Amino acid sequence: MSISTYDASAPVFVRGFRVLSELLAKAEAHGGDSLVEARLAPDMLNLAGQVQRASDTAKFAVARLGDVQPPSFEDNEATIADLRKRIDATVAWIQSVDRAALEAGVTREISRKFKDTEHSFTGASYLLTFAIPNFFFHVTTAYDILRHNGVSVGKLDYLGFGG
């Protein structure tokens, strides 16, 4: 019994982005755009960077699985509203990719270099051992930045069951 590659990719990212966008809406109401520069350690990415890397991770995962060309983003977001637009643009693009293209990606060979070492993946292993953990890393770290700065968001908001 199995899970479709489409179900394990596009809607997982889209759901995560909806959560992230709602978290950012609450951040905007709480602290405003100064939070865009907030970070948990001097050498970690700030909130803008976490959203940009979430966008890139999902975008490249869908592009590599579906063998399609991803859009280019400039990483010039300076406000919460800008970051939410970046999310909207990423979601719109993901939703434009054909389901069948993503399904076909499960066995596609995908190669990625980390620390000068080339790693070979199948589409499935790339999704499960790189893209999904990396995507939720950035969504979670955005949430953690907000919590650390006193924004009133909770775990159910992160899980998408905050109502």
Place this chain on the structure above:
Amino acid sequence: MSISTYDASAPVFVRGFRVLSELLAKAEAHGGDSLVEARLAPDMLNLAGQVQRASDTAKFAVARLGDVQPPSFEDNEATIADLRKRIDATVAWIQSVDRAALEAGVTREISRKFKDTEHSFTGASYLLTFAIPNFFFHVTTAYDILRHNGVSVGKLDYLGFGG
């Protein structure tokens, strides 16, 4: 084209736990057991809580997918070594669950209550929209606690490609 429910569950959790255990080993060398109590906000779980909830999330996901009885843990870990033993015990139990039982869980009805509202999942949707995002939430927040406290770990360590 599809991904097996087993591949999308047990080994994803086991890989995440290996990453988390290595992060904790570096934390032990850096700051020792005082980090067990570290947290990012007064009303967030500390490092011990993040590891305990990662353990529970994976354990209950495997138990519910596989329709098997999970082990009980006391949540009494007080040192980094204790937390690493908790991870080892969780991994050993996950690896003891039959692959076929997990495969069969893809369409199993799973019901969970959040904020007094009952939510119905299939095995697949429970895994993709609750268990995996929640599991990586706790692994990432453990990492973020360590980074916030100056432990020398990096993104490739989180991704499992730190070498």
